[in-house]
Structure formats: C-alpha cells, structure tokens
Amino acid sequence: MTVKVEIINTGATRAEYIEVEPNVKLHISDGGEGRPIVLIHGWPLSDEMFEYQYNDLIKNKFRVIGITLRGFGKSDKPYGNYNYDVHALDIKRVLDILEINDAVLVGFSMGGAIAVRYVSVYNGAHVSKLVLAGAAVPLWTQREDFPYNLNQSSVDDLIILNYNDRPKLLSNFAKIFSATPTSLNKGIGNWLHGISLSASSNATAQCLVALRDTDLREEMAKIKMPTLILHGRKDKICSFALAEQMNAGIAHAQLVVFEKSGHSLFLEETQKFNLELIKFAK
Numbered sequence: 001m002t003v004k005v006e007i008i009n010t011g012a013t014r015a016e017y018i019e020v021e022p023n024v025k026l027h028i029s030d031g032g033e034g035r036p037i038v039l040i041h042g043w044p045l046s047d048e049m050f051e052y053q054y055n056d057l058i059k060n061k062f063r064v065i066g067i068t069l070r071g072f073g074k075s076d077k078p079y080g081n082y083n084y085d086v087h088a089l090d091i092k093r094v095l096d097i098l099e100i101n102d103a104v105l106v107g108f109s110m111g112g113a114i115a116v117r118y119v120s121v122y123n124g125a126h127v128s129k130l131v132l133a134g135a136a137v138p139l140w141t142q143r144e145d146f147p148y149n150l151n152q153s154s155v156d157d158l159i160i161l162n163y164n165d166r167p168k169l170l171s172n173f174a175k176i177f178s179a180t181p182t183s184l185n186k187g188i189g190n191w192l193h194g195i196s197l198s199a200s201s202n203a204t205a206q207c208l209v210a211l212r213d214t215d216l217r218e219e220m221a222k223i224k225m226p227t228l229i230l231h232g233r234k235d236k237i238c239s240f241a242l243a244e245q246m247n248a249g250i251a252h253a254q255l256v257v258f259e260k261s262g263h264s265l266f267l268e269e270t271q272k273f274n275l276e277l278i279k280f281a282k
Contacts, residue, residue: 020070020093027074028094029066032058036100037281038127039066040091042109042134043207044170044199045192046073049108053266056274062281065103067094069114071203073195082206084214088118095126104281106131108266109238110211113137120219130223131277133230134263136238137246138216146217148241155212162205169204170196179234179262188267220249227253228280230273232261 017025029047037057039050047066057064068075069087080086091114095103105127107115112135119130141152161169170193177192178184184192227250231243240257247255256276261268 018094018097020090024070024076024078024090026070026076026090026094027068029054029064030098032061032063034061034063035281036063036065036103037277038091038095038100038103038105039064040105040107040111040115041066041068041072042111042136043211044072044173044196044204046075046195046198048073048195049192050266052270053274053277057278057281060278060282062278065094065098065100067091069111069203071207072199074198077200077203079202082203083210084114084117085121087114088121091118092122092125100126102126102128104129104131104277106133106277107135108133109263110136110207113140113211113214113216116216116219116223117214119225120216120222124225128225129280130225130227131230131280132227132246133273134232134235134238134265135229135242135246136211137242138220138249139214139242140211140238141213143215148245149239152212155208159205159208159212162201162208166201166204167197173237176236177262178264178268179232179260183262183268184264217249220246221251223250223252225252226280228276229253229255230258230265230276231255232258232263232265232268234260234262235265237263 014030018028019025041049046068050066054064071077103126105115112132116137139146141150229246233240247253258265258269266273
C-alpha cells in the first residue's frame with residue numbers, strides 16, 4: 001500500500017524570532033501565502049498549541065502567523081509586567097514589522113482576552129476579522145454584577161500553588177482542560193504539559209493576576225468588526241456562560257457551539273474547529 005504524503009510549500013524562509021523591544025524576542029511560526037491568520041495562544045501554552053491548525057490553514061491558501069507571548073514557550077522571558085497591555089503592544093509590534101494587513105486575529109482563552117484588548121486599544125490595526133475561541137472574555141472571575149465562571153479566591157489559590165508546586169498546578173489544570181479526563185489521549189496530554197512547563201513561573205503567575213482582575217465589558221462593546229465565537233459547551237475553564245455574554249455584547253458576532261468539547265475544542269473537535277475558522281476567514 002502506497003501512502004501519499006503532501007508536502008506543503010510554505011513560501012520563502014521567514015524569521016522565527018522577532019524583537020519587540022531591546023532584549024525581548026518573540027517566537028513566531030510563519031508559513032503559507034494568502035490572507036493572514038494570526039493565532040494567539042492561551043495560558044500557559046505557546047504558539048505550538050496550534051500544531052493541528054497550521055497545515056489545514058496553509059493548504060487552504062492562508063498565511064498563518066502564530067505568536068508566542070513573552071514569558072511562554074520559546075519566546076524570551078524577561079522579568080517585568082505581563083498584563084494585557086504589554087501583550088497587546090507586543091502583537092502590534094510584530095504585525096507592524098511584518099507589515100500585515102486585513103488579518104483574521106484568532107485568540108484562544110487568555111489569548112482571546114488579549115485580542116479584545118488589542119482591537120480596542122489599537123482600533124483593530126492590521127485586523128479586519130476577530131475569532132474568540134474558548135475566550136476568557138469579558139471576565140474570567142465573578143463580580144457582584146457578573147455571577148459567571150470562577151470566583152476570585154480560587155484564582156488566588158492557583159497563584160499560590162504556582163509558587164509552591166507549578167507542575168502540580170499544570171497537572172490540575174490539565175484534568176479540566178477537556179470535556180472528560182479521557183477526551184484527549186495520553187500522548188496529547190503529555191505534549192500539552194511539556195509546552196506548559198516551558199513557561200516561566202513569573203509569567204504564569206502574572207497572567208493569572210491579569211485573568212483574575214481584568215474587566216473587558218466596556219472594551220467588548222467597542223468591537224465593530226465581524227466576530228466569530230467558538231466555544232465548547234462543556235468548558236470548565238471558561239464556562240459556556242462567557243460565550244453567551246460575548247455573543248450578547250459584541251455587535252457583529254456569531255456563535256458556533258462545540259457540543260462535545262470542553263476548553264480544548266481545537267483538539268477535541270479539530271476538524272470542525274478548522275472548518276469553521278477557514279469558512280469565516282474566507
């Protein structure tokens with residue numbers, strides 16, 4: 001039996017690292033030709049989490065740019081601030097340097113929150129469509145007028161655990177990442193765990209603070225571009241109630257529900273995730 005393997009031509013060699021400020025370089029995965037799709041990962045992962053999106057998007061005539069935020073993956077890990085403003089500015093500098101236009105900006109989990117901050121602060125510079133996948137938007141933690149998702153004290157406990165036993169924090173996180181403990185196989189789980197371990201302790205903790213404290217309700221209302229919301233019905237990290245809040249609060253939004261998925265919808269229903277993204281981007 002002969003197996004045909006398709007080799008995808010990703011174009012000329014491009015920079016794998018882009019300097020966003022002196023002594024701070026971000027790791028970039030950049031391949032393909034066509035309309036740009038910019039992928040922003042979630043906490044505490046990296047651009048490597050999109051491994052099973054890259055090839056499908058490239059062979060469908062898109063240029064795909066995965067940006068690893070500072071403090072995570074193969075990007076530099078300086079001490080300093082790790083709030084959404086810092087990450088949004090880093091994304092702006094990358095897209096400026098690459099001279100990107102008319103992009104589809106895709107943010108997963110915390111990356112979705114950062115994408116909302118980016119669109120709000122920079123008036124959608126370089127971007128014409130937005131995708132929020134399992135996004136931590138508009139709030140990750142509860143308020144008196146926002147009774148959804150996690151309570152703030154539970155996030156305080158995560159921060160404490162980070163400084164005492166970060167591998168245990170990541171293992172606990174992995175247990176609720178998918179719809180059920182067996183939705184992802186052991187190999188995929190180990191792969192994700194390895195990516196998460198590559199983050200710095202400082203960035204892991206500071207981004208938890210940003211997730212706990214940042215309220216994007218007013219910024220969400222400023223989004224005027226077409227927006228696709230992809231969310232797992234069984235999400236235990238960013239509850240489905242958040243998707244409903246996004247759908248109600250973003251003017252030009254459409255919601256696609258992943259009935260079988262938890263937070264890892266990009267792995268639990270990969271084919272559907274990729275097809276919905278491709279359809280929206282086209």
